Amino acid sequence: MHYLNSAEITSLEKKANMIRQSIIEMLSEAGSGHTAGPLGMADIFTLLYFGVLKHDPENPDWEERDRVVLSNGHICPVLYATLAHAGYFPNEELLTLRKLGSRLQGHPHKGALPGIETSSGPLGSGISQALGMALAERIDNPYSSKFFYCLTGDGELNEGQIWESLMHAGKEKLHNLIVIIDRNGIQIDGYTKDIMPLEPLAEKLAAFNFDVQEVDGHSIRAVNDAIGKAQAVYSQPSVIIAHTVPAKGVDVFERDFRWHGNPPGKGPEDKVEKPEQAAVALKKLRSLAGTIEAADID
Amino acid sequence: MSFASHLQPNLASSEVEKVPTRNGYGEGLLEAGKRDDRVVALCCDLTESTRTNLFAEEFPERFVQMGIAEQSMATVGSGMAAMGKIPFIASYAMFSPGRSWEQVRTTICYNNSNVKIIGAHAGVSVGPDGATHQAIEDIAIMRVIPNTVVIAPADVHEARKATLAAAQYEGPVYIRLGRSGTPVVTTPESPFEIGKSERMFSRNESLEQKVGIVVTGSLLYNSLKAAGELEKENIGASVLHMPTIKPLDGAALEEFAAEHDALVTVEEHQIAGGLGSAVAEHLSETKPTKIVRVGVKDSFGESGEPDELIAHFGMDIPAIVAAGKRALE
Numbered sequence A: 001m002h003y004l005n006s007a008e009i010t011s012l013e014k015k016a017n018m019i020r021q022s023i024i025e026m027l028s029e030a031g032s033g034h035t036a037g038p039l040g041m042a043d044i045f046t047l048l049y050f051g052v053l054k055h056d057p058e059n060p061d062w063e064e065r066d067r068v069v070l071s072n073g074h075i076c077p078v079l080y081a082t083l084a085h086a087g088y089f090p091n092e093e094l095l096t097l098r099k100l101g102s103r104l105q106g107h108p109h110k111g112a113l114p115g116i117e118t119s120s121g122p123l124g125s126g127i128s129q130a131l132g133m134a135l136a137e138r139i140d141n142p143y144s145s146k147f148f149y150c151l152t153g154d155g156e157l158n159e160g161q162i163w164e165s166l167m168h169a170g171k172e173k174l175h176n177l178i179v180i181i182d183r184n185g186i187q188i189d190g191y192t193k194d195i196m197p198l199e200p201l202a203e204k205l206a207a208f209n210f211d212v213q214e215v216d217g218h219s220i221r222a223v224n225d226a227i228g229k230a231q232a233v234y235s236q237p238s239v240i241i242a243h244t245v246p247a248k249g250v251d252v253f254e255r256d257f258r259w260h261g262n263p264p265g266k267g268p269e270d271k272v273e274k275p276e277q278a279a280v281a282l283k284k285l286r287s288l289a290g291t292i293e294a295a296d297i298d
Numbered sequence B: 001m002s003f004a005s006h007l008q009p010n011l012a013s014s015e016v017e018k019v020p021t022r023n024g025y026g027e028g029l030l031e032a033g034k035r036d037d038r039v040v041a042l043c044c045d046l047t048e049s050t051r052t053n054l055f056a057e058e059f060p061e062r063f064v065q066m067g068i069a070e071q072s073m074a075t076v077g078s079g080m081a082a083m084g085k086i087p088f089i090a091s092y093a094m095f096s097p098g099r100s101w102e103q104v105r106t107t108i109c110y111n112n113s114n115v116k117i118i119g120a121h122a123g124v125s126v127g128p129d130g131a132t133h134q135a136i137e138d139i140a141i142m143r144v145i146p147n148t149v150v151i152a153p154a155d156v157h158e159a160r161k162a163t164l165a166a167a168q169y170e171g172p173v174y175i176r177l178g179r180s181g182t183p184v185v186t187t188p189e190s191p192f193e194i195g196k197s198e199r200m201f202s203r204n205e206s207l208e209q210k211v212g213i214v215v216t217g218s219l220l221y222n223s224l225k226a227a228g229e230l231e232k233e234n235i236g237a238s239v240l241h242m243p244t245i246k247p248l249d250g251a252a253l254e255e256f257a258a259e260h261d262a263l264v265t266v267e268e269h270q271i272a273g274g275l276g277s278a279v280a281e282h283l284s285e286t287k288p289t290k291i292v293r294v295g296v297k298d299s300f301g302e303s304g305e306p307d308e309l310i311a312h313f314g315m316d317i318p319a320i321v322a323a324g325k326r327a328l329e
Helices: A006-030 A036-040 A042-052 A073-086 A091-096 A126-140 A160-172 A201-207 A220-232 A276-286 B021-035 B053-058 B070-082 B101-110 B138-143 B156-168 B217-232 B250-259 B275-286 B306-312 B317-328
Strands: A067-070 A148-153 A177-183 A211-216 A238-243 B039-043 B063-065 B086-092 B116-120 B149-151 B173-176 B198-202 B209-215 B235-241 B244-246 B262-270 B291-296
Touching: A006 A036, A006 A042, A006 A073, A006 A091, A006 A220, A006 A276, A036 A042, A036 A073, A042 A073, A042 A220, A067 A073, A067 A126, A073 A091, A126 A148, A126 A160, A126 A177, A126 B070, A126 B101, A160 B070, A177 A220, A201 A211, A201 A238, A211 A220, A220 A238, B021 B039, B021 B053, B021 B086, B021 B116, B021 B156, B039 B053, B039 B070, B053 B063, B070 B086, B070 B101, B086 B156, B116 B156, B138 B149, B138 B173, B138 B244, B138 B262, B138 B275, B149 B156, B156 B173, B198 B217, B209 B217, B209 B250, B209 B275, B209 B317, B217 B235, B217 B262, B217 B317, B235 B250, B235 B317, B244 B275, B250 B275, B262 B275, B262 B317, B275 B291, B291 B317
Parallel strands: A067 A148, A148 A177, A177 A238, A211 A238, B039 B063, B039 B086, B086 B116, B116 B173, B149 B173, B209 B235, B209 B262, B262 B291
Antiparallel strands: B149 B244, B198 B235
């Protein structure tokens, strides 16, 4: 685990907001896509790709890299923006999101774009994918230092396959499997507590033989500490429940489930309307105190 | 009549050995595992029944017991393939790829993962377990997905060879297997190649009427016998065996159609979506030909003994003979 000093954390926070800026720009340009999840997970993606992972953007297929499986594929704008900022492909390509011929498919397609470890979109399969990778690694290298990260949503936990895979990961005691749940409390039709209540979530996960931690998903220091602890667990898989604010960073969108599946410019009718909405969103983002400077945006 | 030279010598006699195709999978998997240590096997609590046990006992460290979780099995297989393994995932066809179809589509086929999907207990010849366990839609749901190879071996020897060929092929492969004993028609020496069909019975060229039978999987024996019966009634009949439904051996099919007045397709599957559909789709664009399809006609299966069910659903020798005559009308 790498300890982050204050300057590093400030730098990561700035990077996260630049990634948020890219997310808003690419979604506005695409005219469709999900807003809340990508903005809410920007801090965690930034921390992973700029502070935690063993990876090499120049050599995306480097065998020794850690693997990142994005289970809730609909939040891929944050994955794409983070990969671009990390140097996997040019930032300009982000504006091709969801367009014909683009490598940035509406949901991730393995092989289309460097850095995509699996195709995803239909929910619930990511933990199985990551655990399959970890099982294969254990056959070849029982003392492997690779980590297998799976990022999931909370609404996604409704899916039966999630619980198949949790049961299996617990059975196999896969210590190098680290699941991070985006606990933002929303899904398309409403709030998770109304659609299909998950609580007591931590207790459920512990009952499936996972090491469970809960953190503020916007505290880069707290998430970094949690990942460090998860890496040190050696007899069971780990899960980090990251409490996030959906659409974090744009106060007019925050915490409103109606932004789950809408892009800026096509939101709920009682919200700021149409193309200028993206500009408003960027302006609001700009106003986040101390995290981004105007010069970084313009 | 004239059988292909490499077939079992006793085919004309009434007694023929019957062995389940799943046995061929078990032997082939074990052999593939010995040849290549990247081969791993996954199974959903049906290890003995799918004959995965032979591999699991020899290579316990390369065997994954999934429990009863077919959806997760498809994706775990995909994850293992992403790390360079060659996973064989086995269950009953009704559950995998039946229940796990979306995971198969997205995490195996869309990823173009090197996973081999083994669907045992396909067809109504599953017998007494009844309709819930008789997969007769599996060819349809697999061949419609891009990046797939779909194979229905005719007998135990072909199942073994198909398993070995799948291990060497790079990409998703679906192999359907049966539960009950299937007549052993081929020999260990018979050729098998993914995508290749083979003329198993050539018609008596002196006969005026000419019907071609195109068959996949477990009904090869019935088709050969039906061709013999048709010949006794002065109808020239040939049998083209197509163990690979996808990719379809289109060139051989067109040639076969050109040599006959009409065709019959035979499969232990719904007549919609399987071999009959694949043949009709291909020939309607290249060489329009009259085709009568033998298979299950838009109904579910039911309990019974395998042979009773094959007769009940119109796939026994007399049914194929009747279809041959109808094709020529």
